[in-house]
Amino acid sequence: MTRLLIVTDAWHPQVNGVVRCLDKVGQELRAIGYEVDYLTPERFWTMPMPTYPEIRLSLASLGEIGEIIEGYAPQHIHIATEGPLGLLARHYCTSHHWAFTTSYHTRFPEYVAARLPVPCEWSYAYLRWFHDAAAHTLAPTRSVVEDLKDKEFQHVVEWTRGVDSDRFTPGPKTVYQDLPGPHLVCVGRVSVEKNVEAFLRLDVPGTKIVVGDGPQRDELAAKYPEALFVGRKQGEELTAHYQSADVFVFPSKTDTFGNVMLEAMACGVPVAAYPVMGPIDVLADPKAGVMDNDLAVAVERALKLNRSDARAYALKFSWAACAELFRCHLVPVVGGQEKAA
Incomplete structure (x- = not known):
């Protein structure tokens, strides 16, 4: 059975597109025989992110992260976020010459600039450094891929999203009836x-x-x-x-x-x-x-x-297709850089 470890600073109980996407991809990959584990903030003490308390920042050490990764003995590692857990996992992989993939989910520099007087160029410099160590950086649309390439990111590939068309389906209007339309x-x-x-x-x-x-x-x-x-x-x-x-x-x-x-x-x-x-x-x-x-x-x-x-x-979008594209971009932790090249 192929073992995959996904490292993410965003996880339940957060409700957002990053968590939903990573959760759905894991479900789809397990259905085709993958063993999927997640390294998330659930394991550690956390503190609220300044100006954004709903997001918890993990207080983990490099030693703890290394022990967990070694315990999983993954054949593939995907680092989904650029927060504390992602940064420690990146350090572990690069210091051990392990190949890994990353993903770019949010326009973090614009988010920061909306809250703090931090130029977008500074944030993009950090993100470029973070992702350029990866064999592939998965971005959600062709426009994002081209934008990151224009900003001199390397190894960027497209990875689209899906939707649960059985859960989200047409039905009668059952709320808002007493409110003026539309x-x-x-x-x-x-x-x-x-x-x-x-x-x-x-x-x-x-x-x-x-x-x-x-x-x-x-x-x-x-x-x-x-x-x-x-x-x-x-x-x-x-x-x-x-x-x-x-x-x-x-x-x-x-x-x-x-x-x-x-x-x-x-x-x-x-x-x-x-x-x-x-x-x-x-x-x-x-x-x-x-x-x-x-x-x-x-x-x-x-x-x-x-x-x-x-x-x-x-209906043209499915989580099964999203997971298959994700799977195709994975690289083995040993020899993955050569394969990606």
Whole structure:
């Protein structure tokens, strides 16, 4: 049985695209015979990340990480994040001349710059150093691949995402019936880098609904009392909120992909977004979503789209295909650099 170790600073109980993707890929690989283990913050004492307490930073030592890796004796190592665990695992692999792969999930420099006076160039310099030691760096879309190559990242390859089309499926509108339509829904973390306020500022008819939680929720709820903030939803309840939307609005300009767009379209909900990295690749079919620099125009046009077309487009994405692409990019810990070259 092939043994794979995935190292990630992002893990349950966090609810985000990184955790969902890594979890789903592990499930798919186990189904075809892989032994998949995760090295996550669950094993260690943690502290809240400054300005972002929902994210916990692991207080682990290099010795602890080395013992765990040696105990697993993996044939492949994938380092999914650039945080404390990822950094220690990278150090272990490079010092032992082990090959590994990494992945680029979020536009971390833009996230940092939105909170702190740190130039993006500084953050990209760190990320370039971190990822360039990998045999492959997996990026979620062609646009992200090209952007990283323009920033002189090496060995970058495309690794798309999937959606659970059995869980996220069209259904009746069961919520919002007592609210004026159309019902415009935004799902995700309520934080500055997600640009939720751009959604709330829209001068369009209907009701704006925010599904999710985060550090900006109280501030924005007080500033926009006409909007509905329902908090974080999971499982069938989340699906019901997607199904009850007339348009899914994705205001983020910093996401590298945007799994929530696939989830909405799988439920038959057209998407309105800015024409930026992420939506440019995900919304490749104009019958499934609309992009415009004026988000209100995108919403107006998306309301005219056919829900069945959005569903049909989402069905082109699967977690099985995502996992297979991930598997193809893996390298053996011994001799992997030569193979990747």
